[in-house]
Each structure stands twice: as structure tokens, then as C-alpha cells.
Amino acid sequence: MNSAASIRIPKLEEEHKALIDGLNGRIRELENHIHHLERFLGHLKVQHKAGEISDETYKLASEYLNSVIDKTIQEKKDVENTLNLLVSPPKEPEYKEQEPEPAQEPSKPEELTSGHDEPLVVKVVSQPGEE
Numbered sequence: 001m002n003s004a005a006s007i008r009i010p011k012l013e014e015e016h017k018a019l020i021d022g023l024n025g026r027i028r029e030l031e032n033h034i035h036h037l038e039r040f041l042g043h044l045k046v047q048h049k050a051g052e053i054s055d056e057t058y059k060l061a062s063e064y065l066n067s068v069i070d071k072t073i074q075e076k077k078d079v080e081n082t083l084n085l086l087v088s089p090p091k092e093p094e095y096k097e098q099e100p101e102p103a104q105e106p107s108k109p110e111e112l113t114s115g116h117d118e119p120l121v122v123k124v125v126s127q128p129g130e131e
Contacts, residue, residue: 016086019086020083020086020087023079023082023083023086024083026079027076027079027080027083030072030076030079031076033072034069034072034073034076037065037068037069037072038069040065041062041065041066041069044058044061044062044065045058045062
């Protein structure tokens with residue numbers, strides 16, 4: 001059993017490193033993609049200001065580019081969060097045994113009164129379907 005684990009551990013460490021390298025590569029790709037999209041959006045604005053493209057075309061293209069940029073930024077954040085989990089996994093919470101609370105004497109039921117000197121009478125009626 002020990003030999004099987006000693007064979008698997010280095011393989012898992014290799015896969016772990018390869019996964020981290022792959023995620024780092026993906027982050028670089030996403031950063032590059034965001035940069036290009038933002039430059040394209042800038043060129044689009046210049047073309048619009050110069051009157052080369054109409055207001056409607058500019059509006060549609062810029063809305064689309066902004067949505068793609070937002071989605072790409074979100075993907076980059078997701079990949080970074082995953083990478084952070086792989087690089088520094090969260091620590092297991094430490095559980096402390098709670099000391100049992102000292103037993104308390106049961107409290108005496110209070111007697112309800114109606115404000116007069118007579119005890120309050122409550123009648124419990126079962127609902128239809130309860131039995």
C-alpha cells in the first residue's frame with residue numbers, strides 16, 4: 001500500500017503543477033484578449049467621432065464589445081480564484097470541543113391569569129385533518 005501511494009504522489013504533484021501552469025497561461029491569454037478588445041473599442045470610438053460609422057452601428061458594436069469585455073474579465077477572475085485555491089488551499093477549520101453547560105433546574109410553569117383572581121382557561125381544539 002505504501003509503494004502505491006509513493007508512486008501516485010509524484011504523478012499527482014506533476015499534474016498539479018501542469019494544472020497551475022495551464023491556468024497561468026489561460027490568465028495571460030485572457031489579459032491579452034481584454035487588451036485587444038479595449039483597443040478595438042477605442043478605435044471604434046475614434047471612427048464614430050470621425051463620422052466613419054453611424055450612431056446606431058457604434059451603439060450596437062460598443063454594447064457588444066463591452067459585454068464581451070465584461071464576460072472575459074469575469075472569466076479571468078474565476079480562473080484566478082481557481083488558481084488561488086490550487087496554490088494555497090483553504091485551511092481546515094479547527095473545531096473545539098464545547099464544554100457542556102451546567103444543568104439548570106427546570107423553571108416552574110407560570111400560572112396564567114385573566115387579570116382577575118381566576119385562572120385563565122385555554123381550550124385546545126384540533127383542526128380538521130389533525131388527529
